[in-house]
Amino acid sequence: MKETAGTPVQVTGTVLTTRRVDAYHALTVVAPGIAERFRPGHFVSVAVGGPHTSMPARRAFSVHDVKPDYGGTVELVFAVRGRGTAWLAERKARDTLDLVGPLGRPFPVPRDPCTCVLVGGEYGSASLFALADTLQQRGCRVDFVLGAASADRVFGALRARRMGETITLTTEDGSLGLRGLVTDALPSVIADARADVVYACGPMSMLRGVTAVAVEFDIPVQVSVEEAMACGYGVCMTCVLPVIGDDGVTRMARSCVDGPVFRGERVRFEDVGTIPFDALGAPGGRVQEGGAHSRNVS
Amino acid sequence: MSVDMRTYLAHVELANPITTAAGCAASGAELSQFFELARLGAVVTRSITMAPRAGRPTPRMAETPSGLLNGVGLQGPGVEAFLERELPRLVDRGARAVVSIAGGSVAEYTALARRLSDAPGVAAVEVNLSCPNVEDLGRVFARDPAASAEVVSSVRATLRYDLPVVAKLAPDVADIVAVARSCVDGGADALAMINTPLGMSIDVDTMRPALAAGTGGLSGPAIRPLAVRCLWQVHAALPGVPIVGMGGVASGRDALEMILAGACVVAVGTALFHDPYACLRILRELEELLKERGFERLADAVGLAHRPPGAGPRHRTDLEETSL
Numbered sequence: 001m002k003e004t005a006g007t008p009v010q011v012t013g014t015v016l017t018t019r020r021v022d023a024y025h026a027l028t029v030v031a032p033g034i035a036e037r038f039r040p041g042h043f044v045s046v047a048v049g050g051p052h053t054s055m056p057a058r059r060a061f062s063v064h065d066v067k068p069d070y071g072g073t074v075e076l077v078f079a080v081r082g083r084g085t086a087w088l089a090e091r092k093a094r095d096t097l098d099l100v101g102p103l104g105r106p107f108p109v110p111r112d113p114c115t116c117v118l119v120g121g122e123y124g125s126a127s128l129f130a131l132a133d134t135l136q137q138r139g140c141r142v143d144f145v146l147g148a149a150s151a152d153r154v155f156g157a158l159r160a161r162r163m164g165e166t167i168t169l170t171t172e173d174g175s176l177g178l179r180g181l182v183t184d185a186l187p188s189v190i191a192d193a194r195a196d197v198v199y200a201c202g203p204m205s206m207l208r209g210v211t212a213v214a215v216e217f218d219i220p221v222q223v224s225v226e227e228a229m230a231c232g233y234g235v236c237m238t239c240v241l242p243v244i245g246d247d248g249v250t251r252m253a254r255s256c257v258d259g260p261v262f263r264g265e266r267v268r269f270e271d272v273g274t275i276p277f278d279a280l281g282a283p284g285g286r287v288q289e290g291g292a293h294s295r296n297v298s
Numbered sequence: 299m300s301v302d303m304r305t306y307l308a309h310v311e312l313a314n315p316i317t318t319a320a321g322c323a324a325s326g327a328e329l330s331q332f333f334e335l336a337r338l339g340a341v342v343t344r345s346i347t348m349a350p351r352a353g354r355p356t357p358r359m360a361e362t363p364s365g366l367l368n369g370v371g372l373q374g375p376g377v378e379a380f381l382e383r384e385l386p387r388l389v390d391r392g393a394r395a396v397v398s399i400a401g402g403s404v405a406e407y408t409a410l411a412r413r414l415s416d417a418p419g420v421a422a423v424e425v426n427l428s429c430p431n432v433e434d435l436g437r438v439f440a441r442d443p444a445a446s447a448e449v450v451s452s453v454r455a456t457l458r459y460d461l462p463v464v465a466k467l468a469p470d471v472a473d474i475v476a477v478a479r480s481c482v483d484g485g486a487d488a489l490a491m492i493n494t495p496l497g498m499s500i501d502v503d504t505m506r507p508a509l510a511a512g513t514g515g516l517s518g519p520a521i522r523p524l525a526v527r528c529l530w531q532v533h534a535a536l537p538g539v540p541i542v543g544m545g546g547v548a549s550g551r552d553a554l555e556m557i558l559a560g561a562c563v564v565a566v567g568t569a570l571f572h573d574p575y576a577c578l579r580i581l582r583e584l585e586e587l588l589k590e591r592g593f594e595r596l597a598d599a600v601g602l603a604h605r606p607p608g609a610g611p612r613h614r615t616d617l618e619e620t621s622l
Binding site for chain 2: 241251
């Protein structure tokens, strides 16, 4: 068990149930092999479109839930954003799916009991519940802050209410909970709970704000980033973002194998989508290399 | 009876004809968590540059019909880190390592060749000619037969004599046969084709190019007919030159198509992003297809489609639909 934990496998999963959760879709898939290797924060990648598809890229999804029933099931929560997710949303019970997982580096969990604030934006909250389970098994106190643009896009409020010591909901239009962003509510939650650590999963702008709050309180923050990936296991090099390493050097880290969980203060959120000039191997200064004009090569 | 799948990349014997394509398996280690790399004919590394490279900004990838556009920009650790960390790991795992190199000038290619010449465990060197030539206004080497030949001959002259030089050609040229012939004249022991043709995609929602770099390399099944055409033309003109075929190979049938067009080695690229086991699956399917057609050796199928109709040595009955 120890050696296999985290090592990804490719399996043909069978869809067990599908359901709508407000603005999102939830798919429970029987995926033996993946479920027993799973740790909170891992994700899976799914081939979409069927065997003769014109869509060659896989789609990556965070895992909402893992259960030992039926030999091991994983539940994916996603929003329809394009043709691939639209195809996935049309799957019915007993359809099969090509899954690879578990992928990525999971959330590190504290050794001793402490107080944790879990911050979720949109369907990013989905990956926080397995983490909350693990934290509570270790005697940690868990507080939730969940937010989205509107009430139907807040995911997991009921489950968070059952699990969390406290739960704070925010919506930008005020249709549920407090009007505003999760970062508006976060400082008081951290202060009231006397939190020791913050975990966050959601859109990049939210992670940036959450990290800023945690840094202000001088407590560690672990963020799970969402970047577009083609493979999910580190070969395509498309899901990079600038991350500061232990040696202080910024590298274009792959969010699939170096992440998706990073220490928040190590991610250069303001530079995501760029190559910072001081990143290792950044263009400029080195004329010999051919600079940023290389083309047609990967 | 199993089919003899051995093949030769120049004089280097490979246990089977299926390899990874440059830039599609990172350093190789990522795939080894799924299967043993030694089961592949060879692992072709991403293109190694002299200095570390951070590559291009994101978004680097866009999905197109049956294809992928990418603008990664040769992200990599540079040759020193590659020799120190990545190459030994490949060798330890028993993989045959074909090292792809990329540079912005002939001098840079030469320096890379010198650095690799004494490195243990290199089976062959693939010269990525689709790099912008900084001494020629950034026009890619592969566009020009003379520039391609200059790079190839300088690498050939620098590299240890027993290491094959594979020239990787781009399809975005008026006359690929001329470039191929020029590379062979320059000393290339084998040719690899095709690199990704240049493409572009615009996101109609944001009304901006889908890639940060604007244009990118198109790969995947969308480019397979282009690859087969290039292979066909070059094999017809230079029948004695070993060719590594690639471009949208996703099944054993696709690999066989490349082999019939003239390839003796087939590299798998974009399919690896979809299926980490793609190489092994394609190898299994290819062997099965050869067996069904009565071949005892893979080598007998190389370039077979060039024979005039009726001259085929095999019974061509009850074959299923073609892959076209």
